[in-house]
Amino acid sequence: MSEFLQFVFSGLTVGAVYALVALGFTIIYNASSVVNFAQGEFVMLGGMATVFIFDAGVPIWGAAALAILLTATIGILLNKLAIEPARGASVVNLIIITIGASIFLRGLAQIVFDKQIHRFPAFSGDTPFNIAGATLLPQSIWVLFGAAAVFIGLYAFFTRTLMGKAVLATANNRLAARLVGINTNFIMALSFALSAAVGATAGVLVTPITLTSYDIGVMLALKGFAAAMLGGMGNPFGALVGGLLIGLIEATTAGYLSSDYKDAAAFIVILLTLFVMPQGLFGQKSMERV
Amino acid sequence: MSLLGVRGLGIDFGGITAVNALDFDVQPGEIVSIIGPNGAGKTTLFNMISGIYKPDRGTVTLDGDDVTSLEPHKLAERGLSRTFQNLQSFEQMTALENVMVGCHMSERSPVWVDLLRLPSSSRRNRETQERAMTLLKRVHLEKAAHMEASSLSYGALKRIDIARALACNPRILLLDEPAAGCNAVETEEIDALIAEIAQEGVAILLVEHDMKLVMKISNHVIALNYGEKLAEGTPAEISRDPKVVEAYLGSHGGKEAADALG
């Protein structure tokens, strides 16, 4: 039992990170129908920038805030310089553009920062809590609550605020949104900033546990993308569930079956799910209009 | 036995009934028009008959065989062909190639024959090309044969759509607003073309907003509103039907109602 609980803790911590990356995917996808493969780089930038600002003597909270702000700015620039000029390009083109952006950001990070592995101290120390025989790091609780807070915040933003509704309207029909007076360019910029900030937040929360380096983004982007698709692209709740699910599958497979094939288990589940539900778990059934 | 039979056909989208309890028949060589205001379910009906949507209720028969929910390509093999309201042209292919794809069923061959470009593959290519050219001539587009579809006008694409559908050698042809976006001359041409096709014995099911055209060429008209059949009869009967007039007045205003009344 305690062992199962330990696997669950592990799965939830890792899954929460995937969920945050998946949420980042969702925000941008909803506003622009672009799947941003540079999403993992936002996580990396959040972590790496915090490390370097913190090392320069800024207190950890200030460093984290600055890093998130910096990443959000990069998100806006990415939209302005790469996504906006490519409006109307095909899915494959957009995939290559965002992969190009991720390679570019990674290359930049290894020049601006370095190629070493880094970490900064956990927010509330490293003494684990002991719960029914299983242990949980205080930082894991930060990650879990952070993911929950981001999710609730986004939910409230999209359903309760005028600005959030404007984002949804833009996602639904760009032209119509513009006709009713929504500044769709601003909405796009906002979405990229928001998505980048969510990614950076994940990076800040998780670096004390998972460590960070300039190239951690690739795998995170893959897992986050897979999580978003498993949950159903465009659905924030789906992203949350998809992320946690993949984390849990990995942890329990590693624990009970084979640590060699834990990543394989996650992808097999995704493939089988998509075979049965081609729109993911919570994705909307799209009706082809002809 | 009718060529196309529709019985109790219905579909719901997210709890809202889009089309309900529809019955009608189409005989060979007959032109049947479906009219109704926007959102009446005309295109949805086409999508169900041509196998793109799976109906929730009812059946579709071809020659008495139940073909409900059959894949579109299976229906095409049975002689049902269609065009699209919002154009589904193969934009990166030439006008000629668009029509050649329509000849697919008569030029199908094993893949390896095409990969190695065996003589039979080249021969079929030539035959198809000749046939497609004839069809293009029929819609007066032979001059545009080697232009990419994306560079052609809306009216031209509409006619390519028809040529492509004709290439399938259909026994029943579903035309979704063939004259939309066409000027008066083009509309006349399409009008004549439809009549000609019908005379060859092809049944035609037509959705069209141009009431003059509808009233002129139809043998039979079915009026839809909110997914249900409002009225059915000859063009003259329909144009006098008070329910039809009201539906048009209610949703579209006087001009179209006046059109509908001929």
Next chain:
Amino acid sequence: MLTRIPPRVRALLILSILILIAPMLFPSSFYYRIGTLIFINSIAVIGLVILIGYAGQISLGHAGFSGIGAYACALAPTHLGLPPFLSLILGAVISGLLAWFVGRPILRLKGHYLAVATLGLGMLISMVLNNEAQFTGGPDGMMVASLGLTKGLEGLFDVNLKTSVVWYWFAGVMVLLGAWIALNLYNSPTGRVLRSVHDSEIAAKTVGADVARYKLVAFVISAVYASIAGSMLALFNRFITPDIASFLHSVELVTMTVLGGAGSVLGGIAGATLLTALPQALTVFHEYEHVMLGLIMMLVMIFMRDGLLPTLRKTLTRRAIA
């Protein structure tokens, strides 16, 4: 005069001439290796031109099939006693069969869902190659038997040949063969259906094309191309690691395809040439290599949406008219 030749033949002529004259410009024998690598990548890319360019279906997992081809050539000679050339064919058969089995459910998916499913497929293959170290040698890789081309030719003609030179011509012929097949397909009944699926799946269905089957055909053909390319790389390098099946390699292949111009065989080959030669040129810039690669990918895709070659061709014809 050139315009009277059918485009298919013209493309093959251009390609043959390029393959023939390129060695005259090589400053050293090292460039035969680069040429060979370009050809091997081109073969995989031609397969993707059929899948992505013709049929409009994306795959982020085709390196997996290259991995199968490569490891077939690494394993079959030792475990099954098969000669290397037959191992290449065995790899192609296995890849084709696998693509055929998984293709149907995968190809029902569209757009990004298709991307994630193919990605997952590629990852699974790559994980098996990494984990089953007792067969594959794990991440450190394994040696591969020789195809015996050089030895065979030396025996036949009593000359002394350089392996990379022999391979250059062998791979060159294979590229021509691969391009010939893909170009045959372009204007054939099957090819037309594939290209129509690219633009409107629904319209293709309504003219009677079994779209699911044709997508599967494109998937299987492209898997076989990728597999043959993988086999050739293994036999050329005589050493193979699971990196060949990695996600990054899949992305690299798709990038080559799209960058050069997914719709045309020559475009795909141009993309393969650029991305294979580029890292060699960028060694001068050392640490800026990734930044520049990312930048080139973005710029080309933003400003030359159809890819390098088609855009170039359009610009040139426009100039010619003006």
Next chain:
Amino acid sequence: MKLKQVVKTTTLAAAVSAMTALATPALAEVLIGSTLAITGRASFLGDPEAKTLAMLVDEINAAGGINGEPVRLIQYDDGGDPNKARTFATRLVEDDEVVAVIGGSTTGTTMAMVPIFEEAEVPFISLAGAVAIIDPVKKWVFKTPHTDRMACEKIFTDMQANGISKIGMISGTGGFGKSMRGQCMDVAGDFDIEIVADETYGPSDSDMTPQLTNIKNTDGIQAVVNPGFGQGPAIVTRNYRQLGIDLPLYQSHGVASKSFIELAGDAAEGVRLPAAALLVANNLAEDDPQKPVVMKYIEDYQTATGEPVSTFGGHAYDAFKMLAAAMETAGTTTDSAAIRYALENTSGFIGTAGVVNMSPDDHLGLDLSAFKMLEIRDGDWTIIE
């Protein structure tokens, strides 16, 4: 529109000029080639290696070069990709026509390049770990780092001395971890050690508590070994303490850099690992012949780069110094056969890894004494022998 046109033209121009920039002429110098994983997953190996080589070349040129000729280093970044490494190896041999090559940060890249140097008869010194590189001996291939097999033996010797016989192993699935795992399995029997739990983790995994929970729950386990490099071992170490496992934890020489202690933090306390003297230079006895060598390298490297040394850079140091010495002994900077012969007969060479005595049967020339068993205490390395 105009901007678009400009960008289009410049992109094309860049592409064309990139293609033509492929050729570079060579001058009359001592050409030494290297291809390393300067970027990519193994960049923490390749990065200090590359910096060390660059530093040493400057140093030797300032001192008049080798046999009076200036040295030019041609350095490529293979990103740890074996196919790229093989291409660069071919380029070094056929295009740059170097006289010797140092490189191959990983076993995968090294093994991919070996046939090229064997065929072209160019001396090659690898910086990668696996024993397979020099066993069986290949005529033109040498290496400087201790083998993973030696690391296993060193660890097991220490275990045996502490009465440990049942152990768990958690290894990374990258090349280094996988290869060392195999070597440890191979030699465990010789030390009466039984591996009762065998877990793995992926190169980019971020939580290993499930695997460690399984190891923890295995009956009779007395210690745990973690072959791997990169961030994995640091996370394993942290998870190990989080789960409250109080058995001895052995890491490999793959984590032999100060950053491991920083990354693992307090959790690193008590961790043991085999490593070269370089890490504990200050603690070496004054009369230790390695002391002046490693002290100088540490000082030079830190001055040149501002970064702390790692044993990985040390491998490059040994390789370069050994090559330079061989060229001086052979009295030639062009005759590769003579240089190879001199390399093979290297004896008493004092490097950062230990004292090297090569022979036709041994292209590594290090024995177990080159390894020190270290323990992390108070955030620093201590020798425990």
